[in-house]
Structure formats: C-alpha cells, structure tokens
Amino acid sequence: MAVYTEVTDEELNSFIGNYDVGRLLSFKGIAEGVENSNFLLHTDKASYILTLYEKRVNPDDLPYFLNLLQHLARKGLSCPTPVPSRDGKLLGTLAGRPAALVTFLEGMWVKRPRVDHCSELGKAMAELHLDGMDYEGYRKNALDVTGWRPLFEQCGARTDSVHAGLGAEISRELDYLEANWPADLPKGVIHADLFPDNVFFLGDELSGLIDFYFACNDALAYDIAICLNAWCFEHDGSFNVTKARALLKGYASVRPLETDEYEALPILCRGAALRFLLTRLYDWLSVPQGALVTPKDPLEYLKKLRFHQTVGNAQAYGLER
Ligand SMILES: Nc1ncnc2c1ncn2[C@@H]1O[C@H](COP(=O)(O)OP(=O)(O)OP(=O)(O)O)[C@@H](O)[C@H]1O
Numbered sequence: 582m583a584v585y586t587e588v589t590d591e592e593l594n595s596f597i598g599n600y601d602v603g604r605l606l607s608f609k610g611i612a613e614g615v616e617n618s619n620f621l622l623h624t625d626k627a628s629y630i631l632t633l634y635e636k637r638v639n640p641d642d643l644p645y646f647l648n649l650l651q652h653l654a655r656k657g658l659s660c661p662t663p664v665p666s667r668d669g670k671l672l673g674t675l676a677g678r679p680a681a682l683v684t685f686l687e688g689m690w691v692k693r694p695r696v697d698h699c700s701e702l703g704k705a706m707a708e709l710h711l712d713g714m715d716y717e718g719y720r721k722n723a724l725d726v727t728g729w730r731p732l733f734e735q736c737g738a739r740t741d742s743v744h745a746g747l748g749a750e751i752s753r754e755l756d757y758l759e760a761n762w763p764a765d766l767p768k769g770v771i772h773a774d775l776f777p778d779n780v781f782f783l784g785d786e787l788s789g790l791i792d793f794y795f796a797c798n799d800a801l802a803y804d805i806a807i808c809l810n811a812w813c814f815e816h817d818g819s820f821n822v823t824k825a826r827a828l829l830k831g832y833a834s835v836r837p838l839e840t841d842e843y844e845a846l847p848i849l850c851r852g853a854a855l856r857f858l859l860t861r862l863y864d865w866l867s868v869p870q871g872a873l874v875t876p877k878d879p880l881e882y883l884k885k886l887r888f889h890q891t892v893g894n895a896q897a898y899g900l901e902r
C-alpha cells in the first residue's frame with residue numbers, strides 16, 4: 582500500500598486550483614510503492630501523478646529531485662515532469678505534507694526483464710548520465726560507502742536473527758569495501774534505484790524512468806553496478822551474463838566506459854549489493870507487527886554479494902575490452 586495520507590475532496594480541489602491543469606475528473610490512490618503516497622489524477626486536459634512526500638524523504642532534498650526532473654525532461658529524457666503551480670512553484674503543500682504534481686508516464690514495468698529490456702535500460706541509464714552532466718544541483722549520496730557502517734550499526738545484534746553469521750559476514754565485507762572503494766571514478770547525477778519497477782516499457786520500447794527519490798551525485802559506474810544486480814540475476818539466484826553483456830553494451834553504445842570504471846565493476850557490484858542488503862535488513866528489522874507493507878528479502882542481496890565476491894575481473898560481466 583502506498584497511501585499513507587488521506588486527502589479530502591475539498592483539500593484536493595483547492596490544491597488543484599493552484600495549477601493550470603484543467604478540471605479534475607477523477608482521483609484515486611495508487612497501491613504500488615512504499616515510500617510516498619501517490620495518487621492518479623485525470624483532468625479534462627491530461628493525467629497526472631500527485632505525490633505526497635512522507636517521512637522518509639527529507640524535505641530539504643525535494644528541490645534537488647524536482648529541479649532534476651525538470652532539467653532531465655528539458656533535455657528530452659522521458660521522466661515525470663513536475664508541473665509548476667500558477668505562481669511558478671514545483672513544490673506545494675497538501676494535507677500537511679510537501680506535495681508535487683508530475684506528468685503521467687505511459688507504460689508498465691516488466692516483472693521478468695529479458696535481454697532486450699536490459700539493453701534498453703543500459704542505453705537509457707547512459708542518457709540519464711549524460712543529461713545530468715550539466716545539472717547544477719548537488720546531493721551527496723547518503724547511502725555511499727561512508728553510510729553503510731552506520732546503517733549496519735543500527736541493525737546491531739539483531740542482524741543474526743535474520744541469518745546465522747550474517748553480522749560477521751557483513752562486517753568483513755565492510756572492512757574490505759572501506760579499504761578498497763575506488764575514489765576517483767567519473768562522477769555525476771545517478772538514479773541510484775533503477776530497479777525494474779522504476780523503468781516503464783510500452784511494448785518492447787522503454788517509455789520512461791520514474792522514482793528519482795534516491796538520485797544523488799556519485800560515481801556513474803556505481804549506477805551500472807546497481808542495475809547489474811537488479812536486472813541480471815534470475816529468480817533462482819543465478820547470474821545471467823547474457824543480460825549483463827546486453828546492459829553494458831547498451832550503456833557503452835551511448836557513453837563508453839573508461840578503463841578504470843570497467844575494471845572497478847566487481848567492487849562496485851559488491852558495494853551495490855551490500856547497500857541493498859543493508860537497507861533491506863534495516864527495513865526487515867524495523868517493520869512493525871501487523872504492518873501492511875511486506876519488506877523485501879535482504880538475503881536475496883546476500884546471495885548477489887557472494888556471487889560478486891567470486892568474480893576475478895570485470896570480464897565476468899560479459900563485456901570484452
Ligand atoms: N509519473 C508517473 N507516471 C505513471 N505512473 C507513475 C508515475 N509515478 C509513479 N507512478 C506509479 O506509482 C507507483 C509508485 O511510484 P513510486 O515508485 O515513485 O513510489 P514510491 O512510493 O517512491 O515507491 P518505491 O517503493 O518504489 O520507492 C509506480 O509503480 C507507478 O505505478
């Protein structure tokens with residue numbers, strides 16, 4: 582479920598009155614997503630998504646996200662475009678929460694991405710990286726290598742209740758990553774959560790990217806590593822090198838990888854796996870009894886991490902140099 586905040590008709594009508602979007606015809610909550618409250622709106626002009634930002638989003642970050650979407654949309658990337666209010670603001674307030682109206686993107690996400698989807702994803706991610714190059718905003722990645730240990734410490738001794746020995750395994754991996762994390766890779770705006778449920782397709786064509794609420798400035802190749810993890814493992818846990826090759830080739834056809842980025846892929850994949858292992862672990866241990874949200878499985882990411890620990894060099898991801 583992802584409607585945490587109820588909105589009355591009066592509140593909505595008065596909010597919509599601030600925008601030049603036509604007459605409201607219908608309005609309904611969207612069940613998907615876990616972070617924010619999302620509503621689908623139809624007016625006599627078009628369809629829109631109304632997002633009410635909930636507690637996990639830092640309101641100070643919202644201008645970075647909304648201005649980024651506007652910047653990317655102006656460059657031609659297919660992503661939700663924030664609709665300014667009549668007085669030119671991208672961010673408003675509704676039912677006591679920060680709220681924004683963005684354009685509706687057609688398409689559906691694919692539950693079982695195929696090789697051609699991975700190739701399209703690679704190209705779109707590279708376009709996003711190039712389009713973000715001249716974005717003036719800056720947001721540090723709160724979940725970069727320096728953020729992982731504090732998160733792990735918050736999980737504390739309960740970590741082993743999820744899997745025996747997990748605490749020691751994470752601790753060893755953190756030691757390795759902190760000592761070896763590459764510092765000088767090309768940086769820019771990354772999406773940082775480009776999972777299949779944030780990428781829409783219409784037929785076989787990629788129609789848009791959504792959910793930029795982890796976007797930040799970090800190593801571009803780290804975004805690729807996040808995607809190798811999220812798109813190129815099968816449901817049985819095996820790594821699909823054909824999908825990885827397609828993703829990397831698609832990416833490189835738009836933005837060729839520098840040698841140091843290519844060589845760093847194994848450690849970046851380990852870091853990306855640990856990042857999602859840790860946030861999922863934290864959420865797993867924090868879900869209140871009886872909550873309607875089903876937490877995502879942290880151990881899926883432990884298996885991915887173990888795979889990357891066996892990788893000798895970047896050729897294992899299928900792209901020859
Ligand atoms: N611009 C858009 N166009 C069409 N549908 C959208 C758009 N934005 C969001 N949605 C729909 O709303 C759902 C939830 O959106 P989103 O993933 O941004 O929410 P979230 O609460 O931030 O979720 P997450 O748990 O993925 O972080 C999406 O799966 C999609 O169905």
Ligand SMILES: N[C@@H](CCO)C(=O)O
Nearest residue numbers: 774776857860861877
């Ligand atoms: N994509 C994240 C959750 C939402 O940010 C995960 O699968 O753990």
